[in-house]
Amino acid sequence: MSTKKNNPSALNEKAGISPPEIISSNAIQQIKESRKKQPSSQELIDGILAGNITALSRAITLIESTNSNHLTKANEVINGCLPHANQSIRIGITGVPGVGKSTFIEAFGKYLTSLGKKVAVLAVDPSSTISHGSILGDKTRMEELVKDKNAFIRPSASGETLGGVARKTRETITLCEAYGFDVILIETVGVGQSETAVHSMVDFFLLLKIAGAGDELQGIKRGIMEMADAIVINKADGDYIKKAQLTKVEFNRALHLFPPKKSGWIPTTATCSALTQEGIDGVWQTILDYLELVHSNHYFVEKRKEQNQFWMIETIDEQLKTHFYNQPNIIQLLESTKKAVQNNEISPFAAAQTLLDSYFKK
Structure with a gap:
């Protein structure tokens, strides 16, 4: 009879070791409340300037958000940081x-x-x-x-x-x-x-x-x-x-x-x-x-100026596009217009003009 013992798997729980105590419900609630709390624009700005990496990460997340409600706050943070950039x-x-x-x-x-x-x-x-x-x-x-x-x-x-x-x-x-x-x-x-x-x-x-x-x-x-x-x-x-x-x-x-x-x-x-x-x-x-x-x-400074102007125009274009597609009358008209284009009832160019006319007449 073999006396060789099988090596226990590291994935198995060892005898005599009890699972940790469950965290109290109060502690769980405190953590949830802390996560729900959103720092103000000024708090994020102060944190970034103070070298707080968490504040930087949260501010970047705010910028990347597609939620229109976050846009104003994101712009406030950017404007507050701008004098300290470049x-x-x-x-x-x-x-x-x-x-x-x-x-x-x-x-x-x-x-x-x-x-x-x-x-x-x-x-x-x-x-x-x-x-x-x-x-x-x-x-x-x-x-x-x-x-x-x-x-x-x-x-x-x-x-x-x-x-x-x-x-x-x-x-x-x-x-x-x-x-x-x-x-x-x-x-x-x-x-x-x-x-x-x-x-x-x-x-x-x-x-x-x-x-x-x-x-x-x-x-x-x-x-x-x-x-x-x-x-x-x-x-x-x-x-x-x-x-x-x-x-x-x-x-x-x-x-x-x-x-x-x-x-x-x-x-x-x-x-x-x-x-x-x-x-x-x-x-x-x-x-x-x-x-x-x-x-x-002096090309360095001139190039930075040109880039700032370029991104101003790009931002205008992006915001106009976003505003256009989020208008209720456009959302409603877009689906029927798409079908008309697919069925060759109207040309893509005429359909686009119809949508733009509706947008500017609202």
Whole structure:
């Protein structure tokens, strides 16, 4: 007869250990009441300026809310933080899915915090077109950076506007700057119009690429190449070092085909490995060189002014669209008009004009 004992599973409750006492009903009620209590706009502003990360998170949630009742309060918080903003460096980071954006951002963010910088990462997760949900897993992928006391990672769902980086992301930048972050990193979804939106709210636009993904020149898209201030070939490690160097040469040649930038900056190419941290310091030095140039020729300030104007117009457009679709007479008329268009009883353009006429006559 065998005397070997089976190893007990860690999932089983050990004998002699009693479950903890249930928390009193009074304590439960107090917790519920505390969660229900909503801080005022001034309390959120004071908390952000005092370096309270909870206040910052709650204010960002308020901005992201689609509840129309939250809009006034959100605007009050933004206006209260605005005088304390505009002191950071805003960096947009884009690249196709699989290029290693999250790994690069973690390595880059850790490097910046090692220099004494306070870093905020605004990561946009793509929303499902079917369930409309998002995984919001960037904190999981950046497991080292998320534990850094000088870093803040905020994943947000892309939603349905401008690739997920519309007004809410632009205003979140203001809150993060008021909090005291030195560097704001904005990660795009990597598809659609998100690159254009990010470019209109950052100081430096970084395009990540990888080697060995097919004909490199076939992968060059004129629009995004013209927006990029630097192209970095990521994953330049192991067997891919030589391929990365060749890819760098190809992109460097391609950049000479584009017209000069208004900033006077000549876009650069480089290689790096987020895995081994090789080349990360060089990326930061490139950004510093760019900032030195645009500050000296005053382009930095002019670009910020243009961006503020752009987002004012974008916000007007967004609010008008929202107001239009929330009008009771439009909601009622829209369904019947859709059916008429589907049945070819009226042209889409005439139907649109009918709806607009109804909107302006209300």
